[in-house]
Amino acid sequence: MLGARVLVDHEPVDSLTAGGLHKPDTAVMRYGQRGQVVAVGDTVRTVHVGDTVLHGRWTHVAVELDGREYLVFNESDLMGVLRDADVCC
Numbered sequence: 275m276l277g278a279r280v281l282v283d284h285e286p287v288d289s290l291t292a293g294g295l296h297k298p299d300t301a302v303m304r305y306g307q308r309g310q311v312v313a314v315g316d317t318v319r320t321v322h323v324g325d326t327v328l329h330g331r332w333t334h335v336a337v338e339l340d341g342r343e344y345l346v347f348n349e350s351d352l353m354g355v356l357r358d359a360d361v362c363c
Contacts, residue, residue: 276315280352282327282334282345284309307331308356309345318349328353 285308289297311325321327333351337344 276313276318276346278317278349279315280311280318280321280327280347280349281313281337282309282329282347283312284343284345312344315349320349321352321355326356328356 291297307330308326308328311321311323311327314321314323329347329352334345334347337346
């Protein structure tokens, strides 16, 4: 039971700069700042399964389910929902 939490499949972080140079490991974050919602708790009202959301870098708990890593957020820690016309990151 997730309650007011959201399970997110995070997008991979690109280790290349725009110019094609490799970033050092110390400069690459483990998770990006957006991902797709996989599951929502029964009290969540602002996001739905399949939405792409923006989230903070340090406001999650990482969990592994069926060999895959997901991020769990409180609904209030999500910064926004991206729609098709939205431009981001």
